[in-house]
Amino acid sequence: MKARHFFSSLLTSCALLFGATAAQAAYPEKPITMIVAYGAGGSTDVTARMLAPFIEKYLGGGARIVVMNRGGAGGEIGFAAIADATPDGYTIGFINTPNVVTIPIERNARFTLDRLDPLVNVVDDPGIMTVHGDSPYKTVEDLVAQAKANPNTITLGSTGVGSDDHLAMLLLQRQANVRFTHVPFPGSAENYRSMLGRHTQICGQNLGEGLRGKAGGDNIRILGVMSTQRWDMAPDLPTFKELGYNITMASLRGVGAPKGLPPEIRAKLIDAVTKAANDPEFQSKARDTYQPLRILDSEAFSAELKELDGDFRNLWREFPWLK
Template sequence: MKYLPTLLRRLLPALALTAVAVAAQAAYPEQPIRMIVAYAPGGGTDLTARLIAPYIARYLGNNASIVVVNRSGAGGGIGFAELANAPADGYTIGFINTPNVLTIPIERKSNFHWTGYDLLGNVIDDPGNFSVHNDTPIRNLGELVAYAKANPGKVTYGTTGIGSDDHLAAMLFERAAGVQLTHVPFKGASEVHQGVVGKQIFMASMNVGEAMQYEKGGSPMHNLGQMSAARTNLAPGLPTFKEQGFDIVMASLRGIAAPKGLPAAVKEQLASAVQKAANDPEFQAKAAAAFAPLRYLPPAKYEAELKTTEASFKQLWKEMPWGENGAK
């Protein structure tokens, strides 16, 4: 017992450091967290971000707050790069979208790659779709093909950028249908939508969830088909491309990530908050009302999906490059 005071004196510095570390860990987050969206306001990713951010903040605790920041441009490349190169301190997170986050580094030199993020979980899986203005006579893919063949190059279509799922789907459709379309890239789905509504472009290549959000708002657009393996609960009345004779499956995963190298405790806390937010019944009800097709994937499964999908796009690049020089 006479040695106890000396032992305590030796342990005190270590105990003090441990207490400080625990206090610091418990205090996260001590300031607002930025959530980067690599597309313009009003699109599907932006809507999902604004829906889920309060729930992630709720499950982080400590009066956390999350501010959504739009960094659109370069098909998502500007926002993806800003996210990848931000400090890995837990105060910058953001959405990464397939295929853009995978295809941009394939087609050109980029200062980001999906392996340069700490993955926190996937939230959305939204099939592709074609939409035209109600004033056009087109009501299905067969009629679109007939019109495009009779008017080569006159069918202009808008997308969220070169190498996006919208763009790749249209290229695959051109090859399958033997038609020539004219690509017009925009910064986000909301701008593509306005292009169709204002008749600056003939057609929108956009995700089903986004198209149905605009339809619910009274948009004068008609959807031609969904690029899912089977009809989704999101749009049970909309035929798939395969049903209409075109075996094309294309969708956009929208998941949440952070710069690589988060402190382990912070990474675990963020990933847990994303999972709890995605599974929150209140959030799920709001997502359903906004036609946001949920598909939560934990970080490990999300990583496996990205790895497999990247390999398929590398093969597609060899067959039909879609970059600036090869884009249509």
């Protein structure tokens, strides 16, 4: 009887172990939601929808990813939705700097950085300032001269308080001793359309957005790029440092998940996203749509977010950008 009980227990344990292994191996068994914390048509949305099919390809097993836009509050709603999700691998999303770092610094946010698991960074898109092609502002100095002569008369759109666009504006104000009127928008597409419609005079945005607009025939002028050196996709575009302003600002956009993923699922997601981002076809599409790629593994991505958190906390102590 004891022997039969022992073998029965052993068989049951093996069956349970086999079942658990089979369940893990079957991931994903249902569609995966990929959250974009901004509206449709913006840079993150473009990247997400372009990358998703390649992640599906490398996950295999008929994997399906559904991109869901959860815009609002500068990205807080979408980032919180990722952080609050069950950590089972069926909710992932894009996390964007600086907003994912600055929002918990500036207010009691619905998420904190340590509740997100950075898996793979994909894009590193430097900031720019764009005006309508018919604007009287041909250069950054034209802009500064007008702002000095007429404080608060030039409107500058951004993707929200604490965004890279907003912080870049504050840095220019500080270094040039000028004042603009800040106009926050829920996403980059709305911000860009406002400038095209001449409702706002300057569009703070990212390089990829501006270059896509120009390639699509939009009548715009890019005044400068906030990278450390000229970008190979726009070699004639001067950096703000060249123009006399110590402003470097960019948006890292990578895939993250809620903290606490099962190790096997986390490893599978990281492997699939890494292979997707390095896929030659995706990289070709990214270049054709002016998306500056910078692929970082989880460790490097996490380290960069931690460094940015320290930098922006220091900046907040110097001049809180909500005041």
